[in-house]
Amino acid sequence: MVTVHTLLAIATVYNWSLVQPDVKNAFLLRDLVEEVYMTLPPSFHTKGESKSKADYSLFTSSNGASFIALLVYVDGILIASNDSHVVDDLKLLLDTKFKLKDMGQLRYFLGLVVTRSPKGISLCQHKYALEILQDAGFLGAKPAAFPMEQNLKLSKDSGILLAGPTIFRRLIGRLLYPTITRPDLTFYVHWLKQYMDKPREPHLQAAYHILQYVKSTPRHGLFFPADSSFQIKAFTNSNWTSWPDTHKSTTGYCVFLGDSLVSWKSKKQQTISRSSAKAEYRSMATTICEIVWLLSLVSYFRVSHSNSAHLFCDNIATLHIAANPVFHENTKHMELDYHQFELGFLRHFMFVLNINLLMYLLKL
Structure with a gap:
C-alpha cells in the first residue's frame, strides 16, 4: 500500500491520468491442484518495460517523454501515465490477453475511495467503515472523540477472559484494513492485536471504543496535494518500555513525500532497551530502512531526489550517538548490527535537527 500511496502522490503532482481496468475472469477457474511454473513471456521486455525491484507488482516503461506505470494486485490494476495514447495501447494489448473491463478513471481501488480535484487526491474508506459499524451493530452508537481513553492500561492478565474470543478476533481483523488510510488508528489497532490469543473483557471494550471513534470520523483519510514537492521527510519516535507484559518499547515513524504522507508504522521492538x-x-535505524527503500521506489517513477532525506528526532542523546558512534557509555550494550547499519547508511544522509521542533517537544 505504500507503493499505492507513493504512486498517487506523484501522479497528482505531475497531473498523470489514472485509469483502472479490471480482469473479468480472475476468479472463474477452479482451484489448481497441479504444480504450475510461470515465467515472463520472451517478448515482455522488448518495448522497454521494467519490473521494479522495490516492489515486484510495479511495472514501468519510458519512451522519450512518455511514461507509464502499471500496478497490479491480484485482479486489480492501476495505470498511471502522462500520455493517454500509451494508456489506450496498453489496455488494448492487455484486453487481447486477459479480457479486461474498462472501469474508466480511478475512483475505487482495493476498497479505497479515490476522489480527485485540482487541489489533489484524497483517499478514504468510509464505505468499508460503515460496513464494519453495521456488522458490529454500532451504527447507532454514541460517537467518541478519541480512539482510546487516555492513560488506559491494558495487559494480558487484566480482566475476565472472553467466553467467545471469535468476536474480538474478527473485529480486530476487520479494523486492520482501515489502517492503510487511517494512521490515527494504527497504534491502537496494533496494540489490541497483541491480545488476540487470549482476549479479555477490557480488550473488547477498548476495541468497541475504537468503533465509536470510527463512527465519528468515517470519512477521515489521506490527502495528497497537487502543489507538493518530492522532498522526503521522516519523523521518528519511540515509547520506551510501553509494553507492560514484556517491557519492550514501541517504534513509530511517518514518512512524507513532500507534503504527502505515504508511509507510517507503529511496531513493538524485538529487543528490550535499557x-x-x-x-x-533502534527507531531511527528502522526509519532509515524505510527511507532507503522509498528512495529506490521513487526512482522508478522518474523522480530525481537530489537533496538529502531529512530525519527528525527529538532525543538529544540519540542524535549524539548517530553523529558519534564512539559514544561508549550509551552504546556499549547495543547490538553490533545497529552500529554496522549506522556506519553504512547514516553517512549518506544528513540528519537535520529542527531546533524549533526540538524546543517545542521539550516544552511538552
Whole structure:
C-alpha cells in the first residue's frame, strides 16, 4: 500500500491520468491442484518495460517523454501515465490477453475511495467503515472523540477472559484494513492485536471504543496535494518500555513525500532497551530502512531526489550517538548490527535537527 500511496502522490503532482481496468475472469477457474511454473513471456521486455525491484507488482516503461506505470494486485490494476495514447495501447494489448473491463478513471481501488480535484487526491474508506459499524451493530452508537481513553492500561492478565474470543478476533481483523488510510488508528489497532490469543473483557471494550471513534470520523483519510514537492521527510519516535507484559518499547515513524504522507508504522521492538536513547536509536535505524527503500521506489517513477532525506528526532542523546558512534557509555550494550547499519547508511544522509521542533517537544 505504500507503493499505492507513493504512486498517487506523484501522479497528482505531475497531473498523470489514472485509469483502472479490471480482469473479468480472475476468479472463474477452479482451484489448481497441479504444480504450475510461470515465467515472463520472451517478448515482455522488448518495448522497454521494467519490473521494479522495490516492489515486484510495479511495472514501468519510458519512451522519450512518455511514461507509464502499471500496478497490479491480484485482479486489480492501476495505470498511471502522462500520455493517454500509451494508456489506450496498453489496455488494448492487455484486453487481447486477459479480457479486461474498462472501469474508466480511478475512483475505487482495493476498497479505497479515490476522489480527485485540482487541489489533489484524497483517499478514504468510509464505505468499508460503515460496513464494519453495521456488522458490529454500532451504527447507532454514541460517537467518541478519541480512539482510546487516555492513560488506559491494558495487559494480558487484566480482566475476565472472553467466553467467545471469535468476536474480538474478527473485529480486530476487520479494523486492520482501515489502517492503510487511517494512521490515527494504527497504534491502537496494533496494540489490541497483541491480545488476540487470549482476549479479555477490557480488550473488547477498548476495541468497541475504537468503533465509536470510527463512527465519528468515517470519512477521515489521506490527502495528497497537487502543489507538493518530492522532498522526503521522516519523523521518528519511540515509547520506551510501553509494553507492560514484556517491557519492550514501541517504534513509530511517518514518512512524507513532500507534503504527502505515504508511509507510517507503529511496531513493538524485538529487543528490550535499557534506556530511552537505545529505543530511539533502534527507531531511527528502522526509519532509515524505510527511507532507503522509498528512495529506490521513487526512482522508478522518474523522480530525481537530489537533496538529502531529512530525519527528525527529538532525543538529544540519540542524535549524539548517530553523529558519534564512539559514544561508549550509551552504546556499549547495543547490538553490533545497529552500529554496522549506522556506519553504512547514516553517512549518506544528513540528519537535520529542527531546533524549533526540538524546543517545542521539550516544552511538552
